[in-house]
Amino acid sequence: MRIGARYLWSDGRLCEQAVLKIEDGKVVSCGPRNGGPVDREVHLAMPACTDLQVNGGGGVMVNDAKGADGLRTIAAAHRALGTGWIMPTVITDAPEVLADAVEAAIETAGEPGLLGLHIEGPHLAERRRGTHATRYIRPLDRATVDHARALKAAGLQVIVTLAPELADPALLAELVDTGAVVSAGHSGADLPQARAAFDAGVTCVTHLFNAMDQMSSRAPGLLGAAIDSEVYCGIIADGLHVTPEMLRIALRGRPSTGLTFVVSDAMATVGGPDSFWLYGNEIRAVDGHLINAEGAFAGAHIDMVTSLANLLTFGIPLAQAIPMVTDIPRKVLGLPPQSICDGWSADDLLLLDAEMKPAA
The missing domain is CATH 3.20.20.140 (Metal-dependent hydrolases)
Incomplete structure (x- = not known):
């Protein structure tokens, strides 16, 4: 599945127009959106x-x-x-x-x-x-x-x-x-x-x-x-x-x-x-x-x-x-910010619509 996100939060940065590819419950790729079809559109993808x-x-x-x-x-x-x-x-x-x-x-x-x-x-x-x-x-x-x-x-x-x-x-x-x-x-x-x-x-x-x-x-x-x-x-x-x-x-x-x-x-x-x-x-x-x-x-x-x-x-x-x-609570505990990258579990991925509600 290819997910198009208007915004992506990963590794402490907000990026615009990203695509995530998910297979078998894992993120297998994540990068800029350079055209091409997607199976799903969301407003924000984040941990x-x-x-x-x-x-x-x-x-x-x-x-x-x-x-x-x-x-x-x-x-x-x-x-x-x-x-x-x-x-x-x-x-x-x-x-x-x-x-x-x-x-x-x-x-x-x-x-x-x-x-x-x-x-x-x-x-x-x-x-x-x-x-x-x-x-x-x-x-x-x-x-x-x-x-x-x-x-x-x-x-x-x-x-x-x-x-x-x-x-x-x-x-x-x-x-x-x-x-x-x-x-x-x-x-x-x-x-x-x-x-x-x-x-x-x-x-x-x-x-x-x-x-x-x-x-x-x-x-x-x-x-x-x-x-x-x-x-x-x-x-x-x-x-x-x-x-x-x-x-x-x-x-x-x-x-x-x-x-x-x-x-x-x-x-x-x-x-x-x-x-x-x-x-x-x-x-x-x-x-x-x-x-x-x-x-x-x-x-x-x-x-x-x-x-x-x-x-x-x-x-x-x-x-x-x-x-x-996301990141600041982890920082309080001495933990690093999370990076949505290859191998990231889809269960740990939060997809939201423009109203900041879980995307259908």
């Missing part, structure tokens, strides 16, 4: 998305303790929506729930689509906990450091989101030394504390704007420090957690275009039923919102391809938007 913050999908939450099969269900739900690689995310919970998630991730090491584990909490600032349960919040402990070390030893990627201003400096240094990506989030850090965290090896910030103090002219806090720094920043592009105006302001304020990436922060409703249970409470998706009983956002009901479409609607250029859902 499937990479999402570093996936709490759930397909009716399952990582915290549901359904083991490796639960992680596989979540990954399959997101792959069906155009996301080929995920970091399953276990949120604040009892120590045994975190231990089970670590064990499940290690069991899936090397399986397609599952990159490792994002540990979001429990080492958070209580006043910035969002939907995370107060009863499970606790200071950074050696158990989490040991979990990160075990995950890395299994060849997995690791992200740990914590409030750096509350972490013991020695334990924080040990966590950084494991090779985990340490991300500041659910934090009340002020500007000096944020800068100190970045100097100590915190290289990322979790869902920019959300679960952190909002900046003012005399108190930029973690938010202002992050925007004005070289650290990576995740952001939710559903238009609800962050308005399009604030998203554009943040992108314009960054030192470069290669530092801000999209996360879905998806919950079990993505690719699944319209409700799920969290901490014994039912959470429902209503008009794109997920709200808990306290009125706080309970994650997001969005996938990465929809997020990409939103970025374009918000006025972000295509060449800037695509890497925010």
Whole structure:
């Protein structure tokens, strides 16, 4: 099959008018379109998305303790929506729930689509906990450091989101030394504390704007420090957690275009039923919102391809938007950009129409 693409994203570049030839489920050639017939026309061909913050999908939450099969269900739900690689995310919970998630991730090491584990909490600032349960919040402990070390030893990627201003400096240094990506989030850090965290090896910030103090002219806090720094920043592009105006302001304020990436922060409703249970409470998706009983956002009901479409609607250029859902998340983990070349699996190829929806 020959596929004609108006745009092709590969190896960190946006090319126009390309042709991909696919045989037996593999890309056997990819190059400029120099005439000749094609079997299918698409607007954009690109690698499937990479999402570093996936709490759930397909009716399952990582915290549901359904083991490796639960992680596989979540990954399959997101792959069906155009996301080929995920970091399953276990949120604040009892120590045994975190231990089970670590064990499940290690069991899936090397399986397609599952990159490792994002540990979001429990080492958070209580006043910035969002939907995370107060009863499970606790200071950074050696158990989490040991979990990160075990995950890395299994060849997995690791992200740990914590409030750096509350972490013991020695334990924080040990966590950084494991090779985990340490991300500041659910934090009340002020500007000096944020800068100190970045100097100590915190290289990322979790869902920019959300679960952190909002900046003012005399108190930029973690938010202002992050925007004005070289650290990576995740952001939710559903238009609800962050308005399009604030998203554009943040992108314009960054030192470069290669530092801000999209996360879905998806919950079990993505690719699944319209409700799920969290901490014994039912959470429902209503008009794109997920709200808990306290009125706080309970994650997001969005996938990465929809997020990409939103970025374009918000006025972000295509060449800037695509890497925010593909290459930059991989860069956060120290992985190279993906190149659609000979031998590339067609299952890892995302084909979109002009509305940024999967091409029929």
